[in-house]
Amino acid sequence: MTLRGATLTPILLALLTLTTACPRELDAPPDLVFSEEPAWPVRTHLPPLEDGVVFVTNSMEDTVSVFALPELSGPAPREALRLPLGLSPVELEGPHHAAVDPQGRFFYVPLSENVPGAGSGPHGAHGTGTADGAVVKVDARTGLRLGSARLDRSPGDILVSPDGRTLYVSHYDLRRIQDVLHAGGPVEDMVSRLAVLDTETMERRAMVPLCPAAHGMALSPDGTRLYVSCLSDEVAEVDLTQGSFPVRKVGLGPGAGTVTTQHEPYALAVSPTTGEVWVSCQKGRDVHVLTPDPLTVDGSRRLTVGLGLPLFGELTRDGSALFLPIQAPDRVLEVDPATATVRRTINLPHAACTNAHQLRLLPTGTDALVVCEGDRVTPGTLVVLDVAAGTVRRSVPVGLFPDYVGILREGTP
């Protein structure tokens, strides 16, 4: 090596070292000094789950109204927080119904993408149910989104399996029916699918063809059967014990299996003691009773509501009464399950409740919560109902077009 080369070599080596060993500007230096602990702290906290948390999905403003359960027993209940919900902070996505993890750790909310007036422009009207829906998994302590999955259009109702591992979502895809009718297609093309998802991974396990515009869902008391209301005057029964999820459909009348309907089932409730299925129908304004094993319509029991739409009710734990909300005029019927006759009517004053949508009995058994849609322009309400006395204890404003009330409780299925 010459003297000149011997001089240049270390310089070249140094330059080479500089270009290869020096970090790019974006790379984190090895000795960063952090001063904030924790980073990105989570600042939203729901009320303590130990005492129970009540939440209401507000479908026209992409929020959830959250209450501490004990607060609803007080003289002037106040909403603990209004939690934004969804995948996009810019668009209205229509959270519609919800399901609660049996251990109270999470809740799951479908996004319907069906919000009238959600937006318009040359690219088209938005919120008309033409976009795919989704479901989000939410942490029950922080409200943080933990995962999501894409669904078919217009997700309808949602349920979690008793072990908390599986999620079921129906799809109330009326647009599909309209499109097929317009094209002169067969009723088979109108069938919507049941989404079966793994709650841990939020991946879809199966998409099971059900029936046209499936909506309300309920599980059999032993969790082996899923019942789903179908607009086509049918109730679908899904066998959850088999991996292929075989479906059997039971018709409610001569229009069964078509969309030339007389009843249009929309909501379901299952007796925890007998396993009987109570089916609320929008067009027929009636409630049908189906007995299980095998699922059969009991023609001897049928409740005709008369004025108003029967919606999402609940049976008492001992199966001795069905409390059924009726929309417009708004009231709650106490129904004798043995005879399907009305024992008592609890009227809901207009100032307290407009458009009753769902009733949920509180664990005490003495009170119930009724979520009332409102007029969809001004806020809806959550009504605390004294079931024994048949009176409204309180009516609390919530968000726009609320359509579901659920109770989160740690470790309490």
Place this chain on the structure above:
Amino acid sequence: MSTLRLPLLAALVLSGCRPASMAAAHHGERLFHDARLSSSSFNSYSCDTCHTTSPEPEAGRLPVGGTLHGVAFRDGFFGGAETDLLEAVNVCFTRFMRSPDPLSRDGVQSRALYEYLVRLSPSREPAPARPFTVVRQVADMPRGDRARGEEVWRATCQVCHGDAQTGQGRIGEDAVVVSETVQTYPTTFPGVAPALVVVEKVRHGRFFGIGGTMPPYSREALSDEDLGALLTFLGL
């Protein structure tokens, strides 16, 4: 030069290129200005493409994302439609900056970025979300002054789209040359006034089924008056 001196020289060089330690906020500031924060090779945006950092408006800028001064202790973001700061950052990170993965709560880069945002927030008192009014229903609007429209272009659109006519200076190939794109609207949207398509793109950005990576301009970020002036400047 003795071979014994080579390691010494290399050590000197190395010690010159990386400090013994660095405040994470300082590194976070670098990330804030660097489009490589997103691993997407298609991304041209950095945080400062859309945000300013000072408490007062900056001359000649109408940033679509507003200022991040005080952001670390706000109660909400996007007008309150998001309550978690990291989730809000990840809206930008994945939807505008095209990152295939969101920032994690405990990643080194992510933590450094957070420390910088804290540095931009001298008061630790909780502050309300800044208003962010989404214009959902798009409509045409009165036209405004052309000179003002040119100012608006420079303060808003130019950072990404460059020159309105030629696209010169645009942020990347994906940012359209606006004058060329507007000429395609009569074919793409027959029967619709091209101005209305521009209004929709400005107000809805990549959302509402439109696509792309453009953020939406809220009414607070861009008034209808300024948008009307912008349309005049664009000859629409």
